[in-house]
Amino acid sequence: MTIRSQINSARLCLISFLLLGTLGCVGVWSPLYKTQKPFEMTTIQAAAHLPAGWGSSTYAPLLGVWLFTHHGVELNEIYLRRFLKSQVVKGTNRTVRDDMTIQEIADLSIDSRRTDDGVGAFEVISNQPSQIGGRDCFRLDYRYRNEIGLPKRTVEYGCPVGPWMYRFEFNAPEQHYFAAHLPEFEAMARTIEFRVPGA
Numbered sequence: 001m002t003i004r005s006q007i008n009s010a011r012l013c014l015i016s017f018l019l020l021g022t023l024g025c026v027g028v029w030s031p032l033y034k035t036q037k038p039f040e041m042t043t044i045q046a047a048a049h050l051p052a053g054w055g056s057s058t059y060a061p062l063l064g065v066w067l068f069t070h071h072g073v074e075l076n077e078i079y080l081r082r083f084l085k086s087q088v089v090k091g092t093n094r095t096v097r098d099d100m101t102i103q104e105i106a107d108l109s110i111d112s113r114r115t116d117d118g119v120g121a122f123e124v125i126s127n128q129p130s131q132i133g134g135r136d137c138f139r140l141d142y143r144y145r146n147e148i149g150l151p152k153r154t155v156e157y158g159c160p161v162g163p164w165m166y167r168f169e170f171n172a173p174e175q176h177y178f179a180a181h182l183p184e185f186e187a188m189a190r191t192i193e194f195r196v197p198g199a
Contacts, residue, residue: 076171078169094108103138106127155182164199
């Protein structure tokens with residue numbers, strides 16, 4: 001490796017570290033307003049009617065993740081993201097294959113969630129097929145305790161679209177905030193449109 005390539009590699013690492021550090025803070029939020037048209041999320045090639053009154057992270061879309069909250073991410077959060085099906089799913093040694101059923105993909109997602117940092121007492125409440133944007137998907141509902149023992153609950157939709165695997169999830173403390181804001185997430189999920197060319 002030449003000195004120039006070492007310097008370029010070091011620069012790339014530094015930029016990545018600074019960007020990830022900034023995104024971890026997620027300090028700037030833009031309010032969401034009710035609109036007549038779906039909100040275009042170009043970095044993940046999707047659109048949806050977003051829940052009015054929530055805030056959108058200004059930084060997260062830079063990495064192709066859309067993050068929303070109403071009262072702060074510790075109390076309620078919606079994540080919209082995607083990854084290539086050829087990418088190894090976190091916590092496993094497997095990828096999403098084109099020949100997998102929706103149930104097999106859901107089981108893979110469950111295996112991944114079980115291994116997430118700060119996840120204890122993981123319990124699946126329901127695992128059902130669903131549809132989002134006219135696509136066959138799965139809908140998971142699960143509860144767990146976070147690193148400080150707080151009971152939290154998540155509803156996650158997973159949708160394979162072309163070469164991509166989409167994940168849409170709502171996460172909140174099980175007491176009060178989950179039931180209070182789940183309808184807003186479900187209403188948003190019903191409006192999602194995929195913009196993946198040829199898929």
